Amino acid sequence: MIINIVDIINSLVQSIMIIATINYCLEDEYKKDNKELILYTIVTCLGFVISYKFIGNSSLNILITHCISLIIPYCLFRKDILGITVGHTIIYFAIAFNSLIFSNVFMTLNMLINKEEYVQILQILLIYAPQFIMAFIILRNLDSINKIYKVIRSRNLSTISFLILSLILDFIGSFSIIIQGENNPIFLNIIFFALSAFLVAITIHFANSEKKAKEIHDLNIALEEKVLELKKIKHDYGSQISYLYALHLMKRHDRLGELLKDIIDGHNSITDQVRVSNRSDSIIATIVNSISTKDINIVIDEQAKIEEFPLEEVELQRVISNIITNSVTAMDGRGIITIRTLYEFNKIIMKIENNGPEIDKGIITKIFEEGFSTKKDDKGNHGYGLSIVKDIVEKEAGKIELFSNNKKTEFKIIMPIRM
Structure with missing residues (x-):
């Protein structure tokens, strides 16, 4: 007692x-x-x-x-x-x-x-x-x-x-x-089951952490290359500016104008965004390179063969470009877009994720409706890209899911593997 x-x-x-x-x-x-x-x-x-x-x-x-x-x-x-x-x-x-x-x-x-x-x-x-x-x-x-x-x-x-x-x-x-x-023997079984689930969860957690770390590592390498490029450009500009100042002192303004134009035309690459792909022959990278992504950085991680997607390259281009174009607009031209491919049992998955603003819960279910758009559109030219994506995916017995919170927005395309 x-x-x-x-x-x-x-x-x-x-x-x-x-x-x-x-x-x-x-x-x-x-x-x-x-x-x-x-x-x-x-x-x-x-x-x-x-x-x-x-x-x-x-x-x-x-x-x-x-x-x-x-x-x-x-x-x-x-x-x-x-x-x-x-x-x-x-x-x-x-x-x-x-x-x-x-x-x-x-x-x-x-x-x-x-x-x-x-x-x-x-x-x-x-x-x-x-x-x-x-x-x-x-x-x-x-x-x-x-x-x-x-x-x-x-x-x-x-x-x-x-x-x-x-x-x-x-x-x-x-x-x-x-x-x-x-x-109690029953409690013993429950504990062992809980321990097994715990170990599986830890394994998944650390596997995801390792994947994120690899992405950051790859992006850092690309950024280091970009910094090195900027240092070279800075050094080059330093010597050119000294020469331009000398022309100014000599009052050779005609030659000064020509050189300034050459500098402007020849060094506009410093605003290029960073792009990282783990495959040199990536079809996805080729598609992405054809899209205007402003200053957004792109990370492509292909763990599944894109050739096993049951989509022709033209259809794949329409799917990726429509999702990325919408993402770029939502992100206001800044941030990171990650494109991943992976296997899931007898399915092949593509995830297109961005770190832009959260999509309002009130409209997330309407995103794929034909004609629906968050843009101001008096002429009815917007609101068709994502509905086209949905039609292409569903035509091949696939489905597309959308998840959004204050950290990321993710489009997940689930397709049967091409036989």
Whole structure:
């Protein structure tokens, strides 16, 4: 009975630590008043107590209480997801690390003493008491926790990185309980399934990160080449300007005019955009080079053979040029467009992505309708490009999807592989 009461107190203390720390660390605009903090602290505590009541001190309970401790702050603070995750990870790491150390100390001493009447006393002294002491220290030193929070957040790590770290702690704690033999076989299966899903998700995450890093690397190489070109042009201009100034001093203005015209005509390439393709014989690159893309940079990553698209080259040109032309217009001539081809089971995919403005949710479903356009069009000359794209794709049993948020807009063309 006494253990149940102490466990409820521990759940309340942990809830206070999590909610109070996150609220203290966030910017003033995201902080909540005391009534909301008390309400969500109680809800978090109830979640912990109910989970423990039905699942007990099991490996599965560790994952469930982690979800509860993270979801409820997300519901409370909402607008600063990264801040919530960083603050939560700091406290969760402290709680988990404390629990792992003192739980193992408890198990060791319990085996050595091996007396039933001392089990509850040992639990209170070696598991719960360290948690209460740690909570007291943390809540008395929130300024120090806030400094740790600022240092970690300033490293520009992603939310996913912190979630991965805290989930690793969960699995360490879960397997600690499994090793001790205190676990339901059904929970054991769920944990192994969760671990498998976690490993797959991590693999996909790092594969995507590696792909992004490669794109940035390729783009940086192209930019370095462009910088080198600019340095050469700067050097060339320096010597020419000195010569032009000499002509000015000699008052040879006719020759001065001719040379200025030659310079203007001969060095207009410095405004060319950067284009990167991983294939020298790329049909996509040929198509892109025929389109006016202003100062937009183009990255082409062909991991699937474009020849396996069930489209003739003319149709492919119409599809790509219409999407890119619309993207260029939306991006106001600045930014990056990435074109990727890849395989997906028995399908071949082309993704055309840009980092322009988000498409309004109210019109995203109308984008492919014939005659629909966001441009001012009194003569009815706009609004047909993307409807043509849709017709060409669907004629070959394919489909086109559009996704847009404040980071990117992506056209995804899914086609059967040409046999």
